[in-house]
Amino acid sequence: MLGGGQLGKYALAAANAMGYRTVVVDPDPQAPAAVVANDHAIAPYDDSDALDRLAAACSVVTTEFENAPAAALERLARSVRVAPGASSVAVAQDRIVEKTFLVDHGIDVGEFVPIPGSGAHSSLLDTARRMANGGAVVKTARLGYDGRGQRRVSSEAELEAALVEFAGVDVIVEALLDLRVEVSVLVARSSEGRSVRWPVTENEHVDGVLDLSVVPARVGPALAAEAERIAVSVADALDYVGVLAVELFVVGDERPGADGAPRLLVNEIAPRPHNSGHWTLDASVTSQFEQQIRAVCGVGLGSTAMTAPAAAMVNLLGDLWFLPAADDPNGEGSLGDPVEPDWAAVLADPDATLHLYGKAEPRPGR
Ligand SMILES: Nc1ncnc2c1ncn2[C@@H]1O[C@H](COP(=O)(O)OP(=O)(O)O)[C@@H](O)[C@H]1O
Ligand SMILES: [Mg+2]
Incomplete structure (x- = not known):
């Protein structure tokens, strides 16, 4: 498993239940998936030594996050079965490639215009300005998640500000x-x-x-x-x-x-x-x-x-660990120390189940 986040953790737990032996590659020593893997290679995803060892040790390699470098998946695929394939992952890694792929296959998407970080043709910028006036979302083409790397704009001036903020990287402007x-x-x-x-x-x-x-x-x-x-x-x-x-x-x-x-x-x-x-x-x-x-x-x-x-x-976010105390309902102070929520109150409902990702520490918004 390339990537040791929570999605990898649940997938490897399922593999473990089926009797497979697993190894996870993740540079983070605290990676959540490490607790359920048989082995944890603490290495960057593009570490060719780690990848070669993975390919030698495994009969199948998969990934749990779309930012696994496509080049790493390609290297692995030379000697071991890799699924999903590098080309599928590469499409999902970039919003411009993704939306273009969908349109090319006759699948409907909202109106969008790509703005390359290297500078856009004026006709693209004209389209983006027209879209901004009707309300638009500017998104970085790569590495966004959970609404990160996105700005909502409703005027040409706001669009310009967002383009300055994301200067140098490819962005996509979508109609809101x-x-x-x-x-x-x-x-x-x-x-x-x-x-x-x-x-x-x-x-x-x-x-x-x-x-x-x-x-x-x-x-x-x-x-x-x-x-x-x-x-x-x-x-x-x-x-x-x-x-x-x-x-x-x-x-x-x-x-x-x-x-x-x-x-x-x-x-x-x-x-x-x-x-x-x-x-x-x-x-x-x-x-x-x-x-x-x-x-x-x-x-x-x-x-x-x-x-x-x-x-x-x-979906439970880290904010739950920082709820204001009863004697400080407005939360005047700083965030304070995290307090473990009352999980027993959740589990008092016999039809409820609780899944905690096992992150090292709770963080607001995550
Ligand atoms: N063009 C849009 N118009 C309206 N809402 C949008 C648009 N794009 C994104 N959103 C809202 O923001 C959320 C997150 O955006 P999304 O593109 O799915 O990025 P992420 O990778 O962060 O999930 C969407 O689920 C939706 O609620
Ligand atoms: Mg989304």
């Missing part, structure tokens, strides 16, 4: 869409090209961070079927192997002559299990993490049927 609801589809695809997907999940974000997921999404059967069809077509277009998350926006159709009926646009894809699929740990026959292991190891894909009529996942 009037979202009715956000959904995601988790697809698992085998190397033979067979895919299965879980029921569509409905997602609510706060400040760009996932806050709540509800499944099945309350969007009606026609839209849900269309979201699944789109997600599978993305996986097929990538010739993807493993678990892929496809985030979609539901917007009203405002195109000329349209009637405002709900319409789906792909927002972004993640070449890995995804926060919005965490509910599968507790309410699906096969979790997204077990499925990732099954897909990349080339054994059969498991059932994606739900084991409950519905499920909800609430």
Whole structure:
């Protein structure tokens, strides 16, 4: 496993339950996945020695984050099975490459314009200015997550300020869409090209961070079927192997002559299990993490049927450890020392389960 974050931790726990022996590569000695791996190579992802040792020791290599260097995956793929493939990961690493790939495969996305860090053609800037006046989001093409590396702008002046702030890196300017609801589809695809997907999940974000997921999404059967069809077509277009998350926006159709009926646009894809699929740990026959292991190891894909009529996942952020004390409700002081939340109160509900990532320390907003 290239990457030792929480997603790697759950995937390696699933691998461990199936009897596989695992090694994780992560430069962080405290990497959450290290506690469940048989071995932890503390090394940068582009360390050729570590990669060669990994390739020699393993029969399959996978990754848990989209910023695994595509070059590292390519190097590994010369001598060992790697899934998902470097080219799939490379598409998801860059918002400009990603949106262009989707458009090239006939998949609808919102209006966008790429602004290269090396300087944009004036016609691109004119389009970006027109979009800014109607409301736009400026996003760095690479390395953004949880709403980081994004600025909302509503005028040409704000656009210019954002472009100055992100000077030198490629950015994408997207029209700010009037979202009715956000959904995601988790697809698992085998190397033979067979895919299965879980029921569509409905997602609510706060400040760009996932806050709540509800499944099945309350969007009606026609839209849900269309979201699944789109997600599978993305996986097929990538010739993807493993678990892929496809985030979609539901917007009203405002195109000329349209009637405002709900319409789906792909927002972004993640070449890995995804926060919005965490509910599968507790309410699906096969979790997204077990499925990732099954897909990349080339054994059969498991059932994606739900084991409950519905499920909800609430994302807990580090802020919970810093709630103001009862005698200081306005939180006058500084953040203070973290206080462990009252987990027993959560688990008093027999239908609730608790998953803590095991990060070294709680941090607000994370
Ligand atoms: N063009 C847009 N119009 C409206 N809301 C958006 C747009 N782009 C992003 N958002 C909001 O910000 C959230 C995070 O943006 P996203 O592009 O998914 O980046 P991240 O990689 O941080 O998840 C989205 O889930 C959505 O709520
Ligand atoms: Mg997102």
